[in-house]
Every structure is written in C-alpha cells, then in structure tokens.
Amino acid sequence: MNAVTLAALEAFPGQLEAHFAAFPSGFTQWAPPSWAGVPSEPLTALEQVCHVRDIEIDGYQVRFHRTLNECHPTLVSIDTDALVIERGYGTSDAAQALLDFRAARARTVALLAGLAPDRFDRSAVFEGYGPVTLRGLVHYLCSHDQQHLAGLQWLLGQIEASRVPANG
Template sequence: MNQATISALEAFPAQFEQFFLAIPKSHWNWAPESWDGIPSESFTAIEQVCHVRDIEIDGYHVRFRRLLSESNPTLDSIDGYALAKERRYADADPAKMFEEIRAARRETVQLLQNLTPEQLARSGYFEGYGRLTVKGLMHYLCSHDQQHLSGLQWLLGKIDSHARTKAA
C-alpha cells in the first residue's frame, strides 16, 4: 500500500473545498473567454465540484467494486460534459456537494486501506487508460484529484487576470 497516496486521497476533500472557497461566489459559474491551458476539464468552479462528486461516486466507486468482484472487467469512461448538462451542475449547492464528496471519499479510503496485496493486484481494462490494477486505479484517482486542484487554481488565475483587465 502506498501511504503517501492514501494520505493525499484523505486530504483532498478539505483542500479542494479550500480552493473552491477562495473563488468569489460571484465567479462560481464564471467561464473564461478561452479554456486554453486548463489542467482539468473545462468546467466552471461549481461544475468542477459537481464533476468530482459524480466521478468519485459514479466512476471510481463502481470501478473499484467491479475490479474487486469481476474477472478482468472493462471499465467505462464517463462523459462529464453530458453529466454537467443532465444534472444541471450550474445550479448545484456547493455545501451539499462537499458533504457528499467527503462522505464518498471516506468510503473510498476505507475500502482501499483494507485491501490485501492480492486484491490490489486484481486487474481489468479501463477505457482510455488501458490495462490496470486496483492499485493503479487508486493512483489514477489521486491524479484526477490533483488535476482538479490545479483546475481551480487555474481558474483563480484567470479570474484575477480578468478583473485586472476590466479595471485597466
């Protein structure tokens, strides 16, 4: 087990919420003129929060369960942009989203911390990633977290630049 990765997974919800709350409420649904260079998907701040919640619950929870219970499953990718429209991310309550993210992440970490080496080695195929193990999927989840922390910081940079451009 990689304790550094587990620690990062545990710390993510609080750090993600801090980054989100650094964004002025007036900009939770703000989008820049260009998304060039964003390190995550092209989502507004509130959309990123909803996306992370949905990918944790509808994506990673399902993928981990399938890898652990099925023989060599093929794991589907999720169309985050379709979910954003379907689930009306722009209208979401961030407090509720973060509550759900924290609960979902506790469940994820509890599952991963208790896996045996044999369970961590179980494998399958993940659309867009190729062959992987449970342990590899754990690292992809941590990578996804980091992309969205970076995405919120990127948005903060764009918001600051936009405000300074408007003031000039």
C-alpha cells in the same frame, strides 16, 4: 497501497473545500473567454466540485468494486459533458455537493485501507487507458484529484487576469 497515496486521497476533501472557498463571491460559476491551457476539464468551480463528486461515486467507486469482484472487467469512462447537463451542475448546491463528496471519499478510503495487499493486483481494462490494476486505478484517482486542484487554481488565475485593465 502506499501510505502517501492513501493520505493524499484522505486529505483531498479538505483541499477541495479550501480551494472552492477561495473563489471570490459571484465567481463560482464564472467561465473564462477561452479554456486554452486549463489543466483539468473545462468546468467552472461549481461544476468541478459536482464533477469530482460524481466521478468518485459513479466512476471510481464502481470501477474499484468491479475490479475487485469481477474477472478482468472493462471499465467505462464517464461523459463529463453529458453529466454537466443531465445533473444540472450549474444550479447545484455547492455545500451539499462538497458534503456528498466528503462522505463518498471516506467510503473510498475505508474500502482501500481495508484491502489485503494482494487485492491491489486485481486487473481490469480501463477505457481510454488500457490494462490497469486496482493499484493503478487508485493512482489515477489521486492524479484526477490533483488535476482538479490545478484546474481551480487556473480558474483563479483567469479571474485575476480578467480584472487587469486592457491597457495594463
């Protein structure tokens, strides 16, 4: 796996924490009047943190292990909207979610960093994406990270827009 992608995966927990910390007091559960244009799932800042944690653990870690240990498995997508409700994202402890995510990402990076190069050629079918290798899954995870940083920045922009008086 290329070093740039692994480094990006390793750096992401700190970036996520910093982006979340940038939210003004009282705005971690704020939602805009419209989600039009959001570059990630339409989730509040707190919900995004919980989503990233759960996708790491219940999504990508499971997908990586199945791809490594099964013959061309079919990997399911996860219903984000259902998890928001089932796991009570809106009342979650952000600090604990960030700690849990940091620990999960460390396990992911350790797994990937320890693999022989040929293991990244293992294949699967990823629901909604089609045929994929383990290497491709790693790139999708890295892309998912970046989408959520963009989503948090988008929310910060929407917060600022909400503070502008109606008549400019």
